[in-house]
Amino acid sequence: MSTYLIRRLSYMILILLAASFLIFSLYALTPGDFISGNIKLTPERKAELREIYGLSKPLMERYLTWMGNALHGDFGYSLAQQKPVLTIFNEYIWNSFLLAVVSTFLTWFIAVVIGVIAAYKQYSWFDTIVMLVIFGAMSIPSFFIGLFLIKIFAVDFHWLPPGGMTTTGSNATGWAYALEVIRHMTLPVAVMTLLGLGSLTRYFRSNMIDVLKQDYIRTARAKGLTERKVLFTHALRNALLPAITLVGFELPALFGGSLIIESIFNWPGIGQLYMKSFGLRDYPLLMGFTMFLAVLTVIGTLLSDILYRVADPRVKL
Amino acid sequence: MSLAKGELAGPGKAGAKAKAAAKSSLWSDSLRRLLKNKLAVFGFAVVVFMFAVCFLGPMFSPYADNKINMALMNKAPSAKHWLGNDALGRDVLTRVLQAGRISLTVGLASMVLSVLLGGLLGIIAGYYRGVADQIIMRVADLLLTIPSLPLLFIAGALLSEWKVPPDYRMYIVMIMLAIVGWPGLARMVRGQILSLREREFMQATTVLGLRSRRKLFNHLFPNLVPLLIVIATLNIGGAILSESVLSFFGLGVTPPTPTWGNMIDAANNMIDFEKRPWLWIPPGLSIFVTVVAINIFGDGLRDVLDPKKGR
Amino acid sequence: MKDLLHIEQLKTHFSTEAGTVRAVDGVSLHVRAGETVCIVGESGCGKSITAMSVMGLVEGPSGKVVGGAIEFDGRDLLAMKANELRTVRGNDIAMIFQEPMSSLNPVLKIGEQIVEPLMEHRKLSRKEARARAIDLITLVGISRPEQIMDSYPHELSGGMLQRVMIAIAVSCNPKLLIADEPTTALDVTIQAQILDLLRSLKDEGGMSILLITHDLGVVAEMADYVVVMYSGKVVEEGEVVELFNNPKHPYTQGLLKSKPIINQRKDTLYSIPGQVPNPLELTESCYFHDRCQHCMEICRTREPKLKDVGQGQKTACWLYEEEALAHV
Numbered sequence: 001m002s003t004y005l006i007r008r009l010s011y012m013i014l015i016l017l018a019a020s021f022l023i024f025s026l027y028a029l030t031p032g033d034f035i036s037g038n039i040k041l042t043p044e045r046k047a048e049l050r051e052i053y054g055l056s057k058p059l060m061e062r063y064l065t066w067m068g069n070a071l072h073g074d075f076g077y078s079l080a081q082q083k084p085v086l087t088i089f090n091e092y093i094w095n096s097f098l099l100a101v102v103s104t105f106l107t108w109f110i111a112v113v114i115g116v117i118a119a120y121k122q123y124s125w126f127d128t129i130v131m132l133v134i135f136g137a138m139s140i141p142s143f144f145i146g147l148f149l150i151k152i153f154a155v156d157f158h159w160l161p162p163g164g165m166t167t168t169g170s171n172a173t174g175w176a177y178a179l180e181v182i183r184h185m186t187l188p189v190a191v192m193t194l195l196g197l198g199s200l201t202r203y204f205r206s207n208m209i210d211v212l213k214q215d216y217i218r219t220a221r222a223k224g225l226t227e228r229k230v231l232f233t234h235a236l237r238n239a240l241l242p243a244i245t246l247v248g249f250e251l252p253a254l255f256g257g258s259l260i261i262e263s264i265f266n267w268p269g270i271g272q273l274y275m276k277s278f279g280l281r282d283y284p285l286l287m288g289f290t291m292f293l294a295v296l297t298v299i300g301t302l303l304s305d306i307l308y309r310v311a312d313p314r315v316k317l
Numbered sequence: 318m319s320l321a322k323g324e325l326a327g328p329g330k331a332g333a334k335a336k337a338a339a340k341s342s343l344w345s346d347s348l349r350r351l352l353k354n355k356l357a358v359f360g361f362a363v364v365v366f367m368f369a370v371c372f373l374g375p376m377f378s379p380y381a382d383n384k385i386n387m388a389l390m391n392k393a394p395s396a397k398h399w400l401g402n403d404a405l406g407r408d409v410l411t412r413v414l415q416a417g418r419i420s421l422t423v424g425l426a427s428m429v430l431s432v433l434l435g436g437l438l439g440i441i442a443g444y445y446r447g448v449a450d451q452i453i454m455r456v457a458d459l460l461l462t463i464p465s466l467p468l469l470f471i472a473g474a475l476l477s478e479w480k481v482p483p484d485y486r487m488y489i490v491m492i493m494l495a496i497v498g499w500p501g502l503a504r505m506v507r508g509q510i511l512s513l514r515e516r517e518f519m520q521a522t523t524v525l526g527l528r529s530r531r532k533l534f535n536h537l538f539p540n541l542v543p544l545l546i547v548i549a550t551l552n553i554g555g556a557i558l559s560e561s562v563l564s565f566f567g568l569g570v571t572p573p574t575p576t577w578g579n580m581i582d583a584a585n586n587m588i589d590f591e592k593r594p595w596l597w598i599p600p601g602l603s604i605f606v607t608v609v610a611i612n613i614f615g616d617g618l619r620d621v622l623d624p625k626k627g628r
Numbered sequence: 629m630k631d632l633l634h635i636e637q638l639k640t641h642f643s644t645e646a647g648t649v650r651a652v653d654g655v656s657l658h659v660r661a662g663e664t665v666c667i668v669g670e671s672g673c674g675k676s677i678t679a680m681s682v683m684g685l686v687e688g689p690s691g692k693v694v695g696g697a698i699e700f701d702g703r704d705l706l707a708m709k710a711n712e713l714r715t716v717r718g719n720d721i722a723m724i725f726q727e728p729m730s731s732l733n734p735v736l737k738i739g740e741q742i743v744e745p746l747m748e749h750r751k752l753s754r755k756e757a758r759a760r761a762i763d764l765i766t767l768v769g770i771s772r773p774e775q776i777m778d779s780y781p782h783e784l785s786g787g788m789l790q791r792v793m794i795a796i797a798v799s800c801n802p803k804l805l806i807a808d809e810p811t812t813a814l815d816v817t818i819q820a821q822i823l824d825l826l827r828s829l830k831d832e833g834g835m836s837i838l839l840i841t842h843d844l845g846v847v848a849e850m851a852d853y854v855v856v857m858y859s860g861k862v863v864e865e866g867e868v869v870e871l872f873n874n875p876k877h878p879y880t881q882g883l884l885k886s887k888p889i890i891n892q893r894k895d896t897l898y899s900i901p902g903q904v905p906n907p908l909e910l911t912e913s914c915y916f917h918d919r920c921q922h923c924m925e926i927c928r929t930r931e932p933k934l935k936d937v938g939q940g941q942k943t944a945c946w947l948y949e950e951e952a953l954a955h956v
Contacts, residue, residue, distance in 0.1 A: 222725075
């Protein structure tokens with residue numbers, strides 16, 4: 001186990017280093033920066049600022065400086081907001097997390113229930129409808145469904161707010177505040193849940209179908225157990241087990257926010273922050289965000305692997 | 318002893334007939350089973366319909382020249398203009414069809430590119446192993462580590478900054494999507510080859526002393542093709558979705574070249590969004606219908622072809 | 629003696645894309661209390677489906693019992709509601725399967741899987757069930773029962789797992805044990821141990837066994853009465869000694885001839901020519917006629933009925949029918 005972990009970890013670090021260099025070079029390659037976009041500055045002042053922020057130095061040197069600082073936990077300073085990148089992240093990330101955690105929970109819950117029932121009643125009309133909805137959910141362009149729902153529920157019927165996290169100018173506190181946030185969350189959470197639902201339901205359905213064909217399910221029935229026990233004690237556990245690997249893959253989605261959904265719903269999360277900073281070419285922030293996602297991805301993969309080994313009694317550590 | 322060992326409960330065992338079946342009838346057998354799947358056939362029909370309408374439709378449209386007509390600016394749908402007119406008085410239906418040409422072409426072409434790239438690299442990695450495998454898979458890991466949306470955004474921004482003419486942008490978008498798409502594909506193909514290599518028939522080719530090229534093309538490749546076909550089909554839908562996201566954010570194909578994605582960009586204008594849904598809902602629904610149809614068809618193909626599912 | 633299990637003209641069919649497969653087509657058989665009956669036949673002859681039909685576990689919706697009667701201990705199993713039948717399964721009728729490795733749930737501990745039927749049918753508390761389970765593990769000849777209780781299936785060998793399966797099966801003292809190829813997947817040395825175990829459990833508990841096998845060695849060792857099946861039908865049945873000494877049906881004769889006999893090395897081992905017919909292409913005939921050395925005209929067009937040929941033996945073959953002789 002420990003040699004396995006050490007190997008995995010060192011490979012992770014290597015990949016992350018390579019990724020960081022690649023990302024850094026790409027951002028550096030992108031012409032235009034925060035300073036040249038600012039028309040208020042004179043050319044002299046621009047050159048001066050570039051010197052101050054170290055933008056005139058060669059790429060490699062800039063990368064090493066960035067990496068060196070990053071290793072000390074300093075991910076730079078946002079040029080647009082004049083605050084450390086990490087501080088800004090901390091302001092936005094929990095808003096993203098709120099959306100993600102609620103929608104992830106809903107997605108998993110609904111996917112397991114529907115997937116299991118559809119598998120148990122394979123080829124029934126319920127199953128057919130579920131399959132059609134799954135295909136639908138997997139094929140919707142995320143930004144379009146967002147816009148569409150805003151148009152219907154916010155613009156046409158005025159049932160829900162069109163975007164944001166609170167009503168502009170509102171200074172509600174306590175329960176009133178919570179209620180306001182919940183109202184604002186409803187549409188984005190619905191869209192995120194719907195988008196995740198397709199593939200996950202399908203996954204649980206096909207897992208469950210496979211499991212129900214196994215010999216040990218026949219044994220369980222031959223023992224005279226109730227269908228409920230066959231389904232929930234014997235089948236469900238085996239069908240859920242492989243899903244544990246997916247938990248790790250959810251990690252980037254949980255903390256990384258959603259670029260598209262947050263932009264569409266004007267939700268003050270880290271994804272929307274990225275989109276805004278992208279327009280401003282606020283490189284330290286962009287770089288920090290992209291690296292953050294890369295780290296989450298790598299850790300998520302490792303976590304999946306470890307969780308699987310922990311959960312399945314057949315796989316020895 | 319003539320009794321077979323290990324009885325499998327259940328009927329439908331292939332008789333002597335199936336054994337005699339030639340390779341070609343394996344494909345016709347698959348086709349026959351595909352045709353039995355009504356949903357898949359329906360999906361395929363819709364895909365064909367979308368292609369036909371988008372590529373042939375504009376030829377029959379009296380508004381295909383996209384003439385600017387201020388008198389018709391932002392007119393609601395009418396008998397003459399079924400989906401209304403846009404801000405320059407152009408016929409929206411014709412625009413949607415013309416946009417479909419681009420979106421479908423980008424989807425199809427980037428699929429071909431990523432299947433070629435991913436398939437080839439996956440085969441090299443899985444079949445020849447060694448250093449090539451190491452390099453290819455490390456690069457794939459690297460690309461899979463970097464979140465793809467920011468990567469595409471950077472590339473899109475580069476295109477804008479370098480003032481790539483709108484006509485060429487669609488080709489570069491294809492390449493961008495292929496670059497993001499190949500690593501996952503290469504991994505899948507490599508995995509499939511590694512498991513095929515362990516199968517008895519591949520070991521038999523080694524025992525028989527077949528040459529490497531013959532092994533690859535006559536024995537390994539035919540077993541990969543079904544997987545590739547399934548992946549390729551489902552990939553088109555994914556590519557259409559990715560293109561629409563990029564174009565919606567102004568980072569993919571940009572006007573005046575219309576695509577379904579950049580047409581939905583109209584929704585970024587408050588008045589168009591609230592008062593003129595005919596400008597942005599039709600292209601959105603077109604994406605949805607096309608991708609659903611592709612996914613349903615691809616799933617039907619998978620049922621028929623996927624070697625893992627067996628018979 | 630009264631029949632414990634009485635199957636009359638059972639028909640279990642499967643509807644497939646290509647047509648209806650009559651997997652079990654008019655099978656009748658009886659198992660008396662304390663008796664061991666063997667069903668013998670090649671793969672796909674319908675012997676397992678017969679057993680699954682008794683258990684009410686035929687895989688729906690394609691498979692279905694479409695005709696006949698199954699009576700167990702005076703009760704009509706086919707007329708029972710799903711829930712009623714469930715109280716019979718694992719309680720009065722238990723079953724063990726061919727693949728012990730895949731027949732136990734990989735993510736549940738052995739102990740958990742043994743106590744389940746005890747809690748379900750005997751309404752024992754978890755603690756009582758556990759104590760009984762430990763006794764059962766000892767009964768089937770496994771040492772260190774406590775440790776086994778807390779193991780997962782993948783930690784035990786195939787032979788051990790089949791013992792565990794037997795422990796589960798006999799936990800509620802069933803009147804009938806159906807064993808579907810219980811030794812096929814095991815090593816030869818283990819096979820004998822498992823058969824010994826089954827025999828001693830049967831003698832102690834007085835239960836009946838319906839044993840399904842393709843292995844004539846197993847039949848010779850275990851059976852009181854033998855039923856030979858071919859393509860979904862019974863072609864011959866009789867007391868084991870009679871049937872082995874004096875097989876009537878050409879198929880049974882072929883089966884016995886193709887069994888190697890120790891100390892009798894022949895140059896070539898006999899095998900029945902040809903293959904089992906495709907179940908979709910069967911028309912009225914003796915289904916064995918293609919492979920039969922004594923095939924007559926009538927065999928191709930008419931189906932022979934099971935007929936008493938003396939000494940309690942029955943066979944379905946035109947060779948023993950006057951009607952056929954009249955034809956010639």
